Amino acid sequence: MVRTPPLPVRDTSAPRALSPMLTRLAEERATGVLVREYGALHLVEGRVVYAESPLAPGLDVLLTAHGTLAAAAWQRAAAAAEGPLHAAELLLASGLLPAGALELCHLDALYDAGYFALAPSSTPGRFRYDGAPRTGPLPSVPVVALEHETLRRRLQLHRLWPDPATDTAPLIRADPPPGARAAGPRGSGARCRWPGRATGGAVAAGGAGSRVPARPPGPRAAGRCGARRRSGTCPVCCSAPGRSTRRRTARPDGTAPARPRVTGRRPAGVRPRAAAPRPRRRPAARRRPPGCRGP
Amino acid sequence: MPGIDECLLEAMRLPGARGAALVDWTSGLALGTVGEAPGGDHEAAAAEAAELARMAAEHGTFTARGEDRPPVEDVIVSNADSYHLLRFVDTSFDSSVFLHLWLGRAEGNLALARIRLGEMAARLVLG
Numbered sequence: 022m023v024r025t026p027p028l029p030v031r032d033t034s035a036p037r038a039l040s041p042m043l044t045r046l047a048e049e050r051a052t053g054v055l056v057r058e059y060g061a062l063h064l065v066e067g068r069v070v071y072a073e074s075p076l077a078p079g080l081d082v083l084l085t086a087h088g089t090l091a092a093a094a095w096q097r098a099a100a101a102a103e104g105p106l107h108a109a110e111l112l113l114a115s116g117l118l119p120a121g122a123l124e125l126c127h128l129d130a131l132y133d134a135g136y137f138a139l140a141p142s143s144t145p146g147r148f149r150y151d152g153a154p155r156t157g158p159l160p161s162v163p164v165v166a167l168e169h170e171t172l173r174r175r176l177q178l179h180r181l182w183p184d185p186a187t188d189t190a191p192l193i194r195a196d197p198p199p200g201a202r203a204a205g206p207r208g209s210g211a212r213c214r215w216p217g218r219a220t221g222g223a224v225a226a227g228g229a230g231s232r233v234p235a236r237p238p239g240p241r242a243a244g245r246c247g248a249r250r251r252s253g254t255c256p257v258c259c260s261a262p263g264r265s266t267r268r269r270t271a272r273p274d275g276t277a278p279a280r281p282r283v284t285g286r287r288p289a290g291v292r293p294r295a296a297a298p299r300p301r302r303r304p305a306a307r308r309r310p311p312g313c314r315g316p
Numbered sequence: 317m318p319g320i321d322e323c324l325l326e327a328m329r330l331p332g333a334r335g336a337a338l339v340d341w342t343s344g345l346a347l348g349t350v351g352e353a354p355g356g357d358h359e360a361a362a363a364e365a366a367e368l369a370r371m372a373a374e375h376g377t378f379t380a381r382g383e384d385r386p387p388v389e390d391v392i393v394s395n396a397d398s399y400h401l402l403r404f405v406d407t408s409f410d411s412s413v414f415l416h417l418w419l420g421r422a423e424g425n426l427a428l429a430r431i432r433l434g435e436m437a438a439r440l441v442l443g
Binding site for chain 2: 083084086087088089119120121122124125126128129132160170173174177
């Protein structure tokens with residue numbers, strides 16, 4: 022009797038890196054662009070210098086959305102440079118932007134786009150080597166740090182509401198409560214960032230189980246909900262935290278569900294169990310979804 | 317025009333400064349750290365300080381009146397051993413960060429630190 026050896030199978034029980042290829046590229050201090058399903062990471066000598074994703078607003082959007090930088094100035098720099106990162110460096114060199122402001126936007130954009138780029142994907146990533154490593158003045162991030170932050174955001178999303186369907190539910194602008202003024206830093210417009218950015222509205226719908234919309238393409242949206250932010254239609258941004266607000270999710274058929282009333286506070290001492298499959302009370306009710314702030 | 321690192325190093329020159337960090341209060345991510353961390357862990361300190369900042373900024377009780385001003389400037393915590401000063405950075409772009417300065421109580425001058433940190437926060441984003 023011939024005994025055939027078992028076929029090798031991937032051990033899915035062991036924790037794996039977000040992207041084994043990225044880990045290897047970091048170890049070999051590679052320079053180039055890693056293109057994955059939901060975004061791309063630009064590496065220089067194994068460090069992430071720039072990240073882009075269609076699901077997160079880029080550096081240009083962050084800089085020009087509220088007039089920090091004139092859109093024409095960005096376009097001029099972008100035309101003269103190769104890629105947004107070099108355009109930003111041009112702007113820095115020309116003194117059009119303060120270093121601190123640019124670094125802040127750069128890191129915000131990098132971590133947000135990096136989150137999506139490292140989302141689980143159904144297609145293998147591709148890496149294009151670039152022979153000319155060049156480090157610029159803007160800060161770069163170790164691969165390990167980006168992976169760590171991505172995992173932290175995933176965990177926080179899960180804690181906010183364990184059902185992933187709420188992370189991608191379409192959001193509808195809430196009716197602001199009469200006389201309510203959203204607290205939050207000024208000048209931000211409908212800003213909606215970070216875990217719960219895209220999730221908060223759906224989370225706030227309270228027990229979204231019966232009205233979970235069809236899952237749109239894309240990973241769990243834990244970065245900026247850029248489109249909503251830009252168009253000012255994020256319900257989470259448009260309501261004052263800590264106050265009674267009403268939010269809705271849309272059904273796939275376009276009808277709006279009954280609007281549950283969500284109060285922004287939970288009784289003192291009540292802490293939700295993160296692992297509860299469908300808590301009766303909104304788990305993160307005492308905080309608004311991080312990143313969303315009022316207009 | 318200072319970047320994040322220069323800003324934090326400048327904060328560390330204040331008398332009694334033990335550590336400083338620039339933290340995104342929406343995510344709890346430390347975008348830059350320098351010196352010691354309260355509790356020994358910069359990441360945990362950033363996450364916990366972000367919770368405190370968020371509570372202050374998001375609840376109407378603590379926010380300033382008027383639409384065109386930042387809701388909160390500082391959050392100050394004192395204990396028997398040290399001061400914690402959180403200074404919100406008011407930006408024209410979408411951002412939600414604060415400077416967190418940890419001061420030794422014996423050497424630190426809270427009033428001076430508050431004024432200086434406010435100036436640093438403005439220079440960080442205005443140049």
